[in-house]
Amino acid sequence: MKILQCLKMAMNAILANKMRSFLTMLGIIIGVLSVTVLVAIGQGTTANVTSRISSLGTNMITVRNTNPRVMQLTLNEIGALRGKSGVGEVSPVISSSLTLKAGINTYDTTVYGVTEGYDTIRNYALSTGRFITASDVENRSSVCVVGVEVADELFAQRDVIGETIRIDGRAYTIVGLFTEMGDSEGASLDSMVFIPFTIAQRTFRNTTISTFYASAVSSEDADVSLAEATLNDFMLAKTGDADYFRVTSQSQLLETMSSITNTLSLLLAGIAGISLLVGGIGIMNIMLVSVSERTREIGIRKAIGAQKLDIMLQFMIEAVSISLVGGLIGLGLGFFVVNVVSPLINVTMMMSSSVALLSVVFSVLVGVLFGCYPANVAASLLPIEALRYE
């Protein structure tokens, strides 16, 4: 009941000075708006980076042989790792830039030699056909799997299963077509061609395996670590020196990236938080002016029986109302920017309800914090002094 009355008094006081209240509120509005939008940008960027990395397969592990002249890896050794503790699929990769031909059309691109399971490791999806199989690798079959851009360039259509392309003089039958990725990534899958590893070694005249990829059985941290350890042990046993190879997991990369983007988000939120703080100082400033303007009112209220707490509460509620309303308006504008403006300017923004809630709670806290002092000044006025004030 009493709170309700205080609320009514505060509202009256706020409405009595609309322009001033609005300007005071503006500080909080801008503060909350910048907090929500900047955090949304930060989170949008984080989500963007994370999803790009995840789309490459979070359980992927890369093994690099940094000194292939000392030690050679063979396909059989690598194949033997498949299914070992923690390890799912494994596949070596060699690549070469070559010219593809089909009829009179040519296309320059990178051709990759891989084994079965490589699509699983990299999270590649096929729109039609199949990926390279174990028997393709074993029999050195002349088959290939291509991206949509390759199909478009060479055949001007996407129904290409069974068509033949010539790579370095040899004819390959297309057995699979990847799902279109769009141009989101630098080296797009759309322009890639995959052939069985064994035939690639011949075609590229290169038997050195400097890199191979593996997947952990799941993207659980424990499984990824286990797979990493298995691969590490294998490489250590082969080379005898930890400096000769490097085992890196995608989740490590993901961690690094997300720690970077999180720091970025925090930085943005910090900057925005400062503007909210400045808004709070604005509230304190105006509240102090308001207290000295209303000294006589405070004196009258005290004379007719207002307690210190009543006066305190009245000014506190005034400050908190300004900051709360400002916070809600700021949040509303933030929603507008995130949902309406961001698609127009092509910036990924993500607003979580927790951040929305937090920014409003924070703005209320700012009101409490900066309303405290003026409210206390008001409540501590002596009634006779306040009544004498002109």
Place this chain on the structure above:
Amino acid sequence: MIELKQIVKRYKMGGEVIHALDRVDLTIADHEFVAIIGPSGSGKSTLMNIVGCLDYPDEGEYLLDGEDVSEFSPRQLAVIRNKKIGFIFQQFNLLGKLSAYENVELPLIYQNLPSQERKQRVTEALERVGLGDRMKHRPNQLSGGQQQRVAIARALSTHPQLLLADEPTGNLDSKSGRDILQILHELHDQGNTILLITHDNAISLEAQRRMSIRDGRISLVNGSHDVTKAHEPRPEGLDREESAS
């Protein structure tokens, strides 16, 4: 029942100690109408502040209904002001942003009364001062006399033990001033205790008993309890009123 015993209040001004109140004794019985006259600087404002529980005496006892309020905490004094004392100021001291109704309601809000009872008491008080039709008006839409009547209604709404009127006609023309004094008389007749503080001798004649204050000392001017005479309105006295504007 109000009893001030040997009240002393000192101020320091420019290194000199001034006795605003110098061992003041004052007793006001219930249902009495007492006037205190004194020129400015006589200590009457200080006396009013102490009687009104707005300030503490430096020495002495102040018994209000048998309780020594000079020992009370500021918190308790606020309750006393709220429940036992009704202030009527020279400057009216209404809140300009509130309507007449809301102004009168304010002390009742601080008493935490339920809204139904507040409404009844506010309406009763405003009708009592003849402003039942002006409840929604703001002070700046009312004449000085009407504003002072709102202030009286505010003082009445809590049913206080004591009505404390500090130059209640000081800012009013003589006609409005007469109306206000008329209301005070009626309130007195209905059993209210009234302490009227003024610098105007003529207005003090309205009271049953008159005290004079000068240099912080109080003395009896007229001990007559001739109630009938005191109740006569004295328009001729008001005509000589010097407005303290």
